[in-house]
Amino acid sequence: MKRTAIRFDRSLINPKGDSVRYLEVSMDSPGPERRSKRKRAPMDLALVIDRSGSMRGEPLAAAREAARGVAQQLRAKDTLSVVVFDDCVDTLFEGLAMTKAGKTRADALLAGIHSGGMTCLSDGWLQGAETVAGLGEGEDGRRSQVILLSDGHANQGILDPRELAEHSAALRERGVYTTCVGIGDGYSPEQLSVLSENGGGLLHRAERPQEIIEVLMGELDELMNTYAEDIKVDVFLPAHGILVECVGELPTSRTESGVRCHLGSIIEGRQRHLILRLTCPRGEPQSSLDFKARIVFKRPGGSEEVIELDPASLEFSGSREALRKQKRDKELSLRVAELWQSDVVRKASGMNRDGEYREASRMVRTQLAFFSRYCYGIPGTSKLISELELLQDRVRRELSERGRKEMHNYAELRRYSKPEHRVHYSPDLDSFMN
Amino acid sequence: MSTRKYTLKELESRTGFGSRTIRNYIDKGLLPGAYSRGRYASYGQEHLDRLLFLRKLKNRGKLPLDEVRRLLLQLAPEKIKAIAHGQEDIASIASKPHWDAPGHQYPEDEHAPSHEEAMDFCSMDSDSKPGASDYPAPPAADSALDYIRRLRSPGSPAEPGRSDSRLRQAARQLRQITPGHHPPTRRAKGEWWAAIEVTPDIELRARGLDGDDLAALESIADAFRALISRDF
Numbered sequence: 001m002k003r004t005a006i007r008f009d010r011s012l013i014n015p016k017g018d019s020v021r022y023l024e025v026s027m028d029s030p031g032p033e034r035r036s037k038r039k040r041a042p043m044d045l046a047l048v049i050d051r052s053g054s055m056r057g058e059p060l061a062a063a064r065e066a067a068r069g070v071a072q073q074l075r076a077k078d079t080l081s082v083v084v085f086d087d088c089v090d091t092l093f094e095g096l097a098m099t100k101a102g103k104t105r106a107d108a109l110l111a112g113i114h115s116g117g118m119t120c121l122s123d124g125w126l127q128g129a130e131t132v133a134g135l136g137e138g139e140d141g142r143r144s145q146v147i148l149l150s151d152g153h154a155n156q157g158i159l160d161p162r163e164l165a166e167h168s169a170a171l172r173e174r175g176v177y178t179t180c181v182g183i184g185d186g187y188s189p190e191q192l193s194v195l196s197e198n199g200g201g202l203l204h205r206a207e208r209p210q211e212i213i214e215v216l217m218g219e220l221d222e223l224m225n226t227y228a229e230d231i232k233v234d235v236f237l238p239a240h241g242i243l244v245e246c247v248g249e250l251p252t253s254r255t256e257s258g259v260r261c262h263l264g265s266i267i268e269g270r271q272r273h274l275i276l277r278l279t280c281p282r283g284e285p286q287s288s289l290d291f292k293a294r295i296v297f298k299r300p301g302g303s304e305e306v307i308e309l310d311p312a313s314l315e316f317s318g319s320r321e322a323l324r325k326q327k328r329d330k331e332l333s334l335r336v337a338e339l340w341q342s343d344v345v346r347k348a349s350g351m352n353r354d355g356e357y358r359e360a361s362r363m364v365r366t367q368l369a370f371f372s373r374y375c376y377g378i379p380g381t382s383k384l385i386s387e388l389e390l391l392q393d394r395v396r397r398e399l400s401e402r403g404r405k406e407m408h409n410y411a412e413l414r415r416y417s418k419p420e421h422r423v424h425y426s427p428d429l430d431s432f433m434n
Numbered sequence: 435m436s437t438r439k440y441t442l443k444e445l446e447s448r449t450g451f452g453s454r455t456i457r458n459y460i461d462k463g464l465l466p467g468a469y470s471r472g473r474y475a476s477y478g479q480e481h482l483d484r485l486l487f488l489r490k491l492k493n494r495g496k497l498p499l500d501e502v503r504r505l506l507l508q509l510a511p512e513k514i515k516a517i518a519h520g521q522e523d524i525a526s527i528a529s530k531p532h533w534d535a536p537g538h539q540y541p542e543d544e545h546a547p548s549h550e551e552a553m554d555f556c557s558m559d560s561d562s563k564p565g566a567s568d569y570p571a572p573p574a575a576d577s578a579l580d581y582i583r584r585l586r587s588p589g590s591p592a593e594p595g596r597s598d599s600r601l602r603q604a605a606r607q608l609r610q611i612t613p614g615h616h617p618p619t620r621r622a623k624g625e626w627w628a629a630i631e632v633t634p635d636i637e638l639r640a641r642g643l644d645g646d647d648l649a650a651l652e653s654i655a656d657a658f659r660a661l662i663s664r665d666f
Binding site for chain 1: 452454455458576577578579581582583585586
């Protein structure tokens with residue numbers, strides 16, 4: 001682990017209170033060049049494929065192709081299960097070891113997927129989870145993963161996103177992880193994003209059939225190269241009266257002495273950041289607030305590990321001049337700005353979907369006022385500001401469903417520092433808003 | 435008590451909330467339904483008071499929906515009215531941490547987003563995103579397989595003893611009895627209403643239920659009782 005540390009964008013704060021500072025906890029993982037020294041944990045993977053009527057034709061064919069591609073990538077120690085669902089759930093095959101013979105058999109069985117009726121997403125997902133949970137039971141060191149592909153809005157089974165979130169989090173705690181791929185423009189981002197976010201994964205978007213294959217293969221590649229999963233960052237607060245907000249709205253809970261944020265997973269050679277916005281209390285000049293943090297994570301198929309980070313401090317400034325002239329960490333400030341902007345984008349797209357056009361525009365305008373002030377003097381932020389200015393104008397009317405989903409996807413990828421798996425994709429907010 | 439009636443437009447102009455937001459609040463149980471339906475639906479003083487109260491609450495920062503509901507349940511209508519019309523300070527019911535921190539205010543010279551209409555980035559607030567607050571799952575005492583099997587076995591909640599799971603279970607049962615979300619209809623004369631006491635101050639009332647349906651409602655009352663007596 002390198003460059004894993006706590007940092008602040010600025011280190012001096014006002015003794016009169018209410019200074020706002022950004023705390024970053026970053027985590028690095030070793031690069032793939034060291035991969036050969038480690039063995040990847042065997043994986044029990046369940047692909048859960050929506051075969052409802054709307055998937056008929058190209059999308060289902062692409063999902064089938066993608067499943068074949070996944071089978072080819074897995075190793076002999078891995079197993080693959082495929083569950084298909086509409087208003088009924090069928091397990092096409094379960095726990096097939098990905099040996100040569102297994103791959104051939106999977107290939108033949110996958111030809112038997114045909115489209116059907118309604119969308120009973122929860123039953124399909126639970127069937128997939130049960131399959132991999134059963135395979136991993138009693139065997140340490142295996143990773144249990146469900147990848148759910150759906151293009152629709154669940155209309156049977158468990159529909160309440162809060163309930164789906166609860167079960168997905170419970171399964172993640174028990175070692176079964178969920179990632180989702182939303183296909184086309186008709187899927188429910190609420191249902192799929194809570195499943196993946198609480199399940200330790202991410203909601204990916206595939207607009208065209210070919211992208212299903214790209215996204216699924218990209219996701220598989222990430223799963224195979226996961227360095228750590230179920231990453232939790234505990235930040236210990238030094239005093240009462242510190243207001244803490246998580247920029248990026250990562251799942252966060254209060255603990256006795258601070259907050260715990262869930263970061264999901266990290267891929268080899270990548271870096272993850274947690275950014276907290278702190279509003280500080282009053283204090284004596286020259287005294288300081290010392291922040292401690294630790295990172296708790298699991299290696300795939302392994303046990304829990306803990307990294308205690310060196311503390312970092314905010315100092316109550318002795319003079320107004322020093323407070324005003326202090327230097328800021330521009331690199332970190334840019335990351336804050338990017339994450340802040342993606343929060344506004346996600347929130348605006350959600351409000352637009354709910355028909356709150358005027359409110360969305362007002363919200364963007366209010367945020368923009370603070371955002372542009374924060375960005376003053378930070379290289380690379382002028383584009384972010386102009387995008388928000390455009391957003392303020394565009395959310396006054398109904399955006400296309402495609403545009404809203406792309407905006408949501410744009411924000412999600414930033415939030416989890418994940419790459420886009422689609423090959424012909426450009427994260428251009430301007431085009432999403434047209 | 436004022437008997438003044440308001441139209442939706444009047445509520446909009448007096449409170450600054452849009453009509454969709456007001457309807458949404460009604461759907462979420464923060465406001466009672468309109469007194470009459472249709473184009474000329476009318477609303478009363480209680481609607482106005484609650485909306486002004488919600489406006490003040492919103493201006494202080496975002497609160498989880500559950501907590502807002504709990505506040506509305508706990509506070510007497512007179513208190514809501516007093517806060518709504520500025521006779522009492524909203525800080526007197528501060529329930530969000532840091533509200534009561536001495537001198538807590540966003541100054542002009544800092545980069546904090548104003549909580550006046552600002553979006554709240556705090557994912558500890560469950561209202562902003564479904565399921566976010568549920569993320570920190572309880573420590574797993576059983577295996578994933580046990581959990582799923584229990585969840586999938588009919589009539590048994592995944593987390594035994596958890597009142598919100600029981601509430602959902604009962605709510606699902608009730609939803610099956612009364613399929614679809616239909617708007618309230620007018621009362622029919624001589625219709626029998628079942629009333630189940632949750633606490634001395636709260637009761638659930640429903641019509642058209644008997645036998646198993648009534649038992650489902652009683653389960654909801656039990657779970658609801660357990661839920662509001664829990665320390666949030």
